[in-house]
Amino acid sequence: xxxxxxxxxxxxxxxxxxxxxxxxxxxxxxxxxxxxxxxxxxxxxxxxxxxxxxxxxxxxxxxxxxxxxxxxxxxxxxxxxxxxxxxxxxxxxxxxxxxxxxxxxxxxxxxxxxxxxxxxxxxxxxxxxx
Numbered sequence: 509x510x511x512x513x514x515x516x517x518x519x520x521x522x523x524x525x526x527x528x529x530x531x532x533x534x535x536x537x538x539x540x541x542x543x544x545x546x547x548x549x550x551x552x553x554x555x556x557x558x559x560x561x562x563x564x565x566x567x568x569x570x571x572x573x574x575x576x577x578x579x580x581x582x583x584x585x586x587x588x589x590x591x592x593x594x595x596x597x598x599x600x601x602x603x604x605x606x607x608x609x610x611x612x613x614x615x616x617x618x619x620x621x622x623x624x625x626x627x628x629x630x631x632x633x634x635x636x637x638x
Contacts, residue, residue: 537574538571538574538575541570541571541574542567542570542571542574545566545567545570545571546567548566549563549564549566549567550563552566
C-alpha cells in the first residue's frame with residue numbers, strides 16, 4: 509500500500525505544480541500585455557493621437573480584455589484550438605455530397621460554375637487593364 513500512497517502524493521504534487529506553473533504563466537502574460545499596452549498608449553500620447561485620460565482607459569480596457577481572454581482560455585481547456593479539418597472531395601464523391609447537402613446550400617456544380625465565371629471575369633479584367 510505504501511507504493512499506492514506515493515503515487516497519489518506524486519499525482520497531487522504534480523497537479524499543484526501544474527496549477528502553480530499555469531498561474532505564473534498567466535501572470536507573466538498579463539504583465540507583458542499591460543506593459544505593451546502602456547507603451548502603445550505612451551507612443552500615441554507622444555504623437556498627440558490620444559490624451560492621458562483616453563490612454564488610461566485604453567490600457568485598462570486592454571488589461572481587462574486580456575484577463576477575460578486568460579480566464580476563457582483556462583475555462584475552455586476542453587475545446588481544441590486545432591484548425592478545422594477541410595476535406596477535398598473528388599468528382600466521384602461529389603455525387604454523394606450533392607445528395608447529402610439538402611440544407612439549401614449550393615451544390616458542387618453550382619459552385620464550380622461560379623468559380624469558372626469568376627475566373628473568366630478576372631481574365632477579362634486583366635486583359636482590359638493597361
